[in-house]
Amino acid sequence: MKALKKMSAWMYLFISTSLILCLGFVLYIAITFNLLGTVSKEQSKQNLRIFTKTIVNLISQTPNISFSSMNTNSTFEDGDFFIKTVSKNNPDFRITIINKDGTVLADSIGIPLEMENHLTRPEVVAAFSQGEGIDTHISSVFDKELIYYATEFYYNNEKLVIRVSMPTATSVFFTKGTRSNILLVTAIILLVILLRSFFSIKHILQPLDVITEATREYEHGNFSYKPKIESPRELANLSQRMGDMATMIETNIQEIANKSNENEALFNNTAEAIIVFNNNLEIVKYNEKAKDLFFIAESTPQNMPLIQVVRNTEIINFISLQIKSSNSENELETIIPQKNGIPSKHVLVRCSKINRTLQRSQYILSFSDITRLKKLERIRKDFVANVSHELKTPITSIQGFIETLQDGALEDYNAAKHFLEIMDQETKRMNGIISDLLTLSRLEQDQTKLEKAPVNIHELLNSVVLYYKDFAYKKHIKIELKQTEFNKNETKNEKDSALLDTINGNFGLLEQAIGNIVQNAIKYCPEKSTISIETKIEKDTVSITIQDNGSGIPLMAQNRIFERFYRIDKGRSREQGGTGLGLAITKNIILLHGGSVYCKSRLDNTSGSRFVIQLPNFKSN
Numbered sequence: 001m002k003a004l005k006k007m008s009a010w011m012y013l014f015i016s017t018s019l020i021l022c023l024g025f026v027l028y029i030a031i032t033f034n035l036l037g038t039v040s041k042e043q044s045k046q047n048l049r050i051f052t053k054t055i056v057n058l059i060s061q062t063p064n065i066s067f068s069s070m071n072t073n074s075t076f077e078d079g080d081f082f083i084k085t086v087s088k089n090n091p092d093f094r095i096t097i098i099n100k101d102g103t104v105l106a107d108s109i110g111i112p113l114e115m116e117n118h119l120t121r122p123e124v125v126a127a128f129s130q131g132e133g134i135d136t137h138i139s140s141v142f143d144k145e146l147i148y149y150a151t152e153f154y155y156n157n158e159k160l161v162i163r164v165s166m167p168t169a170t171s172v173f174f175t176k177g178t179r180s181n182i183l184l185v186t187a188i189i190l191l192v193i194l195l196r197s198f199f200s201i202k203h204i205l206q207p208l209d210v211i212t213e214a215t216r217e218y219e220h221g222n223f224s225y226k227p228k229i230e231s232p233r234e235l236a237n238l239s240q241r242m243g244d245m246a247t248m249i250e251t252n253i254q255e256i257a258n259k260s261n262e263n264e265a266l267f268n269n270t271a272e273a274i275i276v277f278n279n280n281l282e283i284v285k286y287n288e289k290a291k292d293l294f295f296i297a298e299s300t301p302q303n304m305p306l307i308q309v310v311r312n313t314e315i316i317n318f319i320s321l322q323i324k325s326s327n328s329e330n331e332l333e334t335i336i337p338q339k340n341g342i343p344s345k346h347v348l349v350r351c352s353k354i355n356r357t358l359q360r361s362q363y364i365l366s367f368s369d370i371t372r373l374k375k376l377e378r379i380r381k382d383f384v385a386n387v388s389h390e391l392k393t394p395i396t397s398i399q400g401f402i403e404t405l406q407d408g409a410l411e412d413y414n415a416a417k418h419f420l421e422i423m424d425q426e427t428k429r430m431n432g433i434i435s436d437l438l439t440l441s442r443l444e445q446d447q448t449k450l451e452k453a454p455v456n457i458h459e460l461l462n463s464v465v466l467y468y469k470d471f472a473y474k475k476h477i478k479i480e481l482k483q484t485e486f487n488k489n490e491t492k493n494e495k496d497s498a499l500l501d502t503i504n505g506n507f508g509l510l511e512q513a514i515g516n517i518v519q520n521a522i523k524y525c526p527e528k529s530t531i532s533i534e535t536k537i538e539k540d541t542v543s544i545t546i547q548d549n550g551s552g553i554p555l556m557a558q559n560r561i562f563e564r565f566y567r568i569d570k571g572r573s574r575e576q577g578g579t580g581l582g583l584a585i586t587k588n589i590i591l592l593h594g595g596s597v598y599c600k601s602r603l604d605n606t607s608g609s610r611f612v613i614q615l616p617n618f619k620s621n
Helices: 002-006 009-060 073-086 122-130 176-205 207-219 233-269 288-293 313-324 371-406 413-444 457-474 494-499 507-524 570-575 582-592
Strands: 094-099 104-107 132-138 145-155 158-167 273-278 283-286 331-336 345-355 362-369 453-456 478-484 502-505 530-537 541-547 596-601 609-616
Touching (some): 009 073, 009 132, 122 158, 288 362, 313 345, 457 541, 507 530
Antiparallel strands (some): 094 158, 273 362, 530 541
């Protein structure tokens, strides 16, 4: 069996075909020999019948022959001699005369008196009973197969049987030369057929080597290989189909690879943290966002228990409900603590089944970071509350004064004038709040298309100081301008040096942004204070530092000072007439110009605040 498995297809087919052909030819020869033998025997029997009738006619025409059942030597010798004389020229034929009791009266070869009784011989029995009989059997005298023909005849009114026999080998078919010739011709024909089969099978199956080579190429991923077979037609069609199939497989593999790459890119680059796990709560895979969210180490195995990564009982219970029931709520809002001082994150957790065909189902767990949305929601709530409060206070005040005037204070000129002045201030305050809100809204929604132009920083600061000079003078506050020059010798040419103290921006908005800080400093600083504005020209940026020596801003409030409506001392701020939106507007203007602004304590550890504005200069733009 192992040898057959290692044998080539064409050799295996040739051997199988050869065996079948040989068996077929052997069977054919056997059947042919049998048929020819039967035909030859029948022909021999027919010849014997004719020969026998000829001898009977010859005996009938010879009256001096005497066949008698009487045991007289003269009679027997005459008949026996006649028979021997007739068959002398053809010794292959044996002629025997038998009477009705089976006694041999004459024989062409043997001595009648010495021969046994022939009454039981099949052909003799048939001849006496049916008129003639034919049989083939082995002769007891010659020990070879003979054909016997016997027929009855009357001679001298006595019923006799004449039997003629001949060896079957003397027929044309049974001669040695005839059989040898048939076998030789058959062997030659078989050899020719086998040789033709050998080359035909090899020619037909030779393209299988090409197909085998094609499968080997496809196994190694070379689907561009095209088997070339011209004949036979069936294998040529097969090779064409294989080439088309390989092209289709290559296209499908490329499409699958592209989709896999797209899915992998989406999986790793999506904004959500994603973890895929099975129904045993074992992690199958996770993306980079999940790795960062849960601080998953590089060495973490993929089949790690989910609870060891998530470490959140609320999320694990939520997942368990999703696995048990598909009708349960599929969203969960929760907080995930972070490490290294990073604030905790609000996340929206979703869980859904992604595979319903495998025995071990898989689920996808996604975490959407809604921290910013929560913050915006809080800001929105605070904003609505602050706006309502800021507008309600002056409206309540105005409403109260109106009611007072309606109750009779209108008749008192001085009181009415005082009330109207307060109402005018409250109206201007509401108008200021609304105006600042509209300005802030335009800035935050980026609807303001800045008309930028070169702005010299010195001209800008001089304009701000000039605008607030009278306001500062009322409180005897001094505003100082300081400048730290950049080493212009380091620049390549005079044109670059001229651009270092120039900003590409909107003069009016920048004046408003810096003015809001200066205005707050004047409002909240005590009389006879000093406000310094220092400009530092650097290679790519212009830094503006505004310092005062007021009461300062607490450390906890320095990060929130730029929020809308945020006040350190709300009562004092309202007394000063502020809207609580000035610094928020300042921050948005600076951000629109690609800069930054922050609040810190003074570097000399004295009381007061320090605001730093950094803007890119015209050269960097």
